[in-house]
Amino acid sequence: MNATLPPHTCPPSCGACRLRKTGAFTPVKPEVLAFIEGFRKDTMAVQAGGALVRESEPNAKLFTLYSGWAFRYKTLSDGRRQILNFLLPGDLVGLQQEFGEVSTHGIEALTDCSLCVFENDSLWALFREHPRLGYDITWLAAHEEGHLDENLLTTGRRNATERVAMLLMHLYRRLDRIGLVEDGAVAFPLNQQHIADALGLSLVHTNKTLRRLALLGLHELKNGRLRLLNTRALARIAEYYDTPPRLMPLL
Amino acid sequence: MNATLPPHTCPPSCGACRLRKTGAFTPVKPEVLAFIEGFRKDTMAVQAGGALVRESEPNAKLFTLYSGWAFRYKTLSDGRRQILNFLLPGDLVGLQQEFGEVSTHGIEALTDCSLCVFENDSLWALFREHPRLGYDITWLAAHEEGHLDENLLTTGRRNATERVAMLLMHLYRRLDRIGLVEDGAVAFPLNQQHIADALGLSLVHTNKTLRRLALLGLHELKNGRLRLLNTRALARIAEYYDTPPRLMPLL
């Protein structure tokens, strides 16, 4: 039966986790892996466009995105939407909700997604029984905060060209880390409305900016795949200084 | 000798902590308080305008802001600056740095500040010995992330008027929680450049927007104090939905 599963669903055992084989995550001892597998209460699949968390949902689940893309967002009453950050495989999601945070944000699947869902109420037990994992979770929270800092600088102080360059560089690098670059290109499921909403720009202006960068030969975006053709120029425009890859915890 | 200390320096014992008497923070048992006091390695004072953390500092300290205001910021090479968030008494600061995050951000004192400084390397020990405090720290990280989400929505999708209304409301509410409202007004040490940098606006446009809101009778800002004169209108403009006050952990 296993042979009939879609290629990217969560494996039944964490020992078979594709992500742990990428070398992007900190290795864990077998007993810790077993604990994590016990902490995982379910796996789940969500179709592209579906909601992982609804914007007003009070007690959402905690989960790790195993495959696919998603994004966190907030909206204003008249429909203006801001994408807060993109979620890629390996990201732990829902900490804020878990902690009863008021800040309502929704999470939507950008592609078909597979998730490892964790027990709603046992986070505290995890901290008690495996402080190391608790520490790791805090690390992840701090790391995501770093992404938000960068996004805030982008929407607050960069112009349209710099914003687009930043987005392309940032996503490409993150995908590279987890082994999703193939033949110098990555799957890129965002449409221009997503990019606009992430960067705080209008759709039309996003299109024109994207077009300009492509004409300058800085990137190529077709058939749902992104290729960076002039990384140096993009990095200079965005003032994107590469962060030395470091291992991240994975739950 | 104690009598000569400035009124807002950190007391020698956490038992005398002003913040814990505000009712804004979760009460802790005496033994936990003793542990926290042991975890605290030093106290520190920084003058207004001084740097709590320099923007490129590799291994900054972890600390709690005891009194005064500060702000986290990032800058681009040509000087454009984005203020990421404001730090008020009770805020735990430096988690990102502690975790060796690359994201360089500076922290600057807006007023004279007093800090409780924690041991640089013992955060892991804290998680191991007092998982509950580890859990609390994660809560704080998630909470700060909620503020960043809100700021991102603000700079990305709100117009100038909405941004200013948001800032005034948000800061006022936070100050109210920790008992810093006096006679319906709060100390407000930001100048217009700070507001502009926090909201992603130019100084001039910030001034004009602020002026317009004041003329409409929504707020009053003089002698370094802020008074909200029409909270309902400000809340409506900003779409600021009050979050029921909840107790926060305090280290």
Place this chain on the structure above:
DNA sequence: CGGACATTTGACAAGCTTCAAGAGAAGTGG
């Protein structure tokens, strides 16, 4: 082929930034 949706372009409007300069306020030194 028709319908739904994403991308692309042009034209125009508007919000915001930049430039410039004056008015207050606050601190400094003679």
Place this chain on the structure above:
DNA sequence: CCACTTCTCTTGAAGCTTGTCAAATGTCCG
């Protein structure tokens, strides 16, 4: 106590980046 400097706030004017409106083109799919 008063010039002098410095900093912040304020205001007007002009220009540019970005947003809005409208419509054509392309693409996918039933």
